[in-house]
Amino acid sequence: MHYKPSEIEPKWQKKWNEEKTFSYNGKNSGKKKYYILEMFPYPSGKLHMGHVRNYSIGDVVARYHFRKGFDVLHPMGWDAFGLPAENAAIENKIPPARWTYSNIEAMRERFRQLGFSYDWDREIATCSPEYYRWEQRFFIEMFNKDLVYKKKNEVNWCPQCNTVLANEQVEDGVCWRHGTPVTKKKIEQWYFKITEYAQELLETLNDMPGWPDHVKDMQRNWIGKSTGTYIDFKFEGRDENVTVFTTRPDTLMGVTFASMAVEHPMAAEIIERSPQKEEMNEFVGEVKKLHENMRDDAYEKKGVFTGEYLIHPVSEEKIPLYFANFVLADYGTGVVMAVPAHDQRDFEFATKYGLPVKVVIRPEDGEFFEPLKEAYTEPGVMVNSGRFNGLLSEKGKEAVSNHLVETGCGKTGVNYRLRDWGISRQRFWGTPIPMINCEKCGTVPEKVENLPVKLPEDVDFSGSTSPLKDMLEFYETECPVCGNKAKRETDTMDTFVESSWYHMKYCDPHSENEPFSRFEVDHSMPVDKYIGGVEHAVMHLLYTRFFTKVLCDLGYVSFREPVKDLLTQGMVCMETYSVNGEYLYPEEVAFENGLYRQIGTGREVKVGRVEKMSKSKKNVVDPVKLIGKYGADTARLFVLFASPPEKDLEWSEEGVEGCSRFLNRVWNIVTANIDIIKGSKEITEPPASKGRDLWAKTHETIKKVSDDIERFHFNTAISAIMELVNASYKFELCTDETKDVLAEALRSVILLLNPFAPHITEELAEMCGMPAVAKQKMPEVNKRALEKSEILIVVQVNGKVRDRLMLPADISTEDVEKEVRSRDYSRFLKSGEIKKLIYVPGKLVNVVG
């Protein structure tokens, strides 16, 4: 009888499905709930190894908690809106809906093949009107609460997506998805006021011990709070102000000029009234071009004098105002007070244009050389600052701020790097924004009873823009306020909006009169363990935290954070292969005589560095092929065994073979001992010496596996089971009692291995006449098995291991010392005699001397 995964795996998958083994009961179950969630996938129709890993980790946690007696919520769904569906529509003339739904079918099948324990009755697809109608309702309620607004602004534009990107979606100046350089465009779009929640989003991070520090740091970084002072500067000879933001008000007296971003709202007027209009326009054009091509870093600081002066609020000196290429329009106020002596950027600028450098901070002690070679940015003592002289910079910050507040030309405040979340997308396949433009009433929300604003299903894709913009039947409507003819918004929402609340919808997926029952959602949330890739550390995980707070404020839920514990799993990586710069799939490459060659041509293959598996580099392994060859259990086991979850995992075929071999060993030893298992008695008393070791090993393994699953060390849990299997192979049967010991060891292997390799373990359990494993509790430790009569005491001499002693477990400290002193360790002693003995009870003795 051989292990044939292709036969047993479908059998159990069918059974789990028919019997609804993994359904969640919710509020009325009477059991403690456990919500385990893996980030839902985009239904591309194909699975990659990253998915296998992500969902295998989640499945172990889910199955473990099922078997610990929890009411487990383990749902799956589809992040189904997004660009690929539209691109496919353009290429293949298939409507996005049809393409998406058929992909969902295909992908659900792949998930079933891996044997994951989902409650499929709770499946959701974000592209269904039953889902997005509630999102439209949230949008309208947010609009009514002033949490949504429309603004024309310079935005990031991806020419490949043909749409706007949020700040978070631009990485290194390129589109996070395509890697195409992002350009700037001025466009009117809708914004969520995430900045209104910036403080809470930041503060609550301190109360989230279940999140990894690096994710919290990335969010803190992204929110980028800084405390400082807003200072008003008057224009010379005009009744107009400009405000700057600074974190160093203590350097105010060192201001020798000011710099403004060319995109600043006042810039156009200033240029208009300048006699050097042309020169300035030229500079503005140059800077804008520079900012468009954001991949250029470390460019030279340049500027142009505006011809205008500001008045220093304290000294009342004239301060020249420049346009400068390094000043960002969307950080702070878009204008900075320049203190060349104490800011490196200002220093470089001042040096280039021969502007004065005025030192107002000196180190408290130590030398200080003038003229400065670079800015002095450390804290120190204030000098050349009139009434503030002698103050330490920390005190000085406060004193200057207070003075400005008193004289009415400043206020203290905070500034965030975080921008509001621009959610308009000029695309078709997304949730329609439920707003209507009426010539008379302006922009008004659709009536709630008219929701959903449905996306047309049968559409013709011809051009590269969204067909909604040309569909009269979609955008022609009447104004919900005055009833006149009006035009519907044709932009759709960022797909990150759908993923901001899907985990709440799972709690009550079929409600019809409300987004979800508050009763159920308050019971099931927060997510107890959320598992997904680090790449979402900022975008998705920040948006979903924001959205939860909004839904709480709108009265839909009673909690303010959606995720209790977060596990960010590493990427699955593999080396790349290429010939003359063209990438090859691994199956096109063969390794012979120490060289990689292209199959067919025999050309030598260049082996590139290990990178995240990606289709563009062709360094991918198709999980379907892997499952076909080894079975789902082996695939799951490998991704869990090869590396701890947070680490990147390098793919290796040898590793897979090792896991396959292990499952075969399990299969062989269990099937060889079926009769013994069937005929065995439960062990109630400690067995005689022949069986004692394996009995102890069995219970040590039970303990270790449970502990390791709890702390997400799946690789060591699996290795512990491997040890027990190895010990079982070496175990010699003699008495009936030893048969019972072996039987218990093998039953335990089945029960413990089940969360990792569910199919083979169910099959073996059935063959051995055991009840279905999914319905059995995890095995429990018999504490008596862990008791030892003898213990190993390691003897160190001056910190080095020199001996090992087996001593009675209940030996006293005095007897251990006696035992050690009775032996001759003198040749290891520096002084020849024992000066001191240190005994760590039950573990080791260190002899010092």
Place this chain on the structure above:
RNA sequence: GCAGAAGUGGUGGAAUUGGUAGACACGCAAGACUAAGGAUCUUGUGCCUGUAAUGGGUGUGGGGGUUCGAGUCCCCCCUUCUGCACCA
């Protein structure tokens, strides 16, 4: 530049609180079974040294420190990865 994570055999990785470094697996080597083995089983495997051993030395990126004892704690340095980056 700032922030974070990490650096352990030929390889993936163990070592939960400062207490036997290298579990488990891959690879490799030897042997067994076999017509044959790329199947399976057994044994060995950090490095140096020693023809004996329960032998000696050395060893967790490098250097210093704390300690009876450091992969683990502290200080300095190097390397790699990730995120942010002219943030005022």
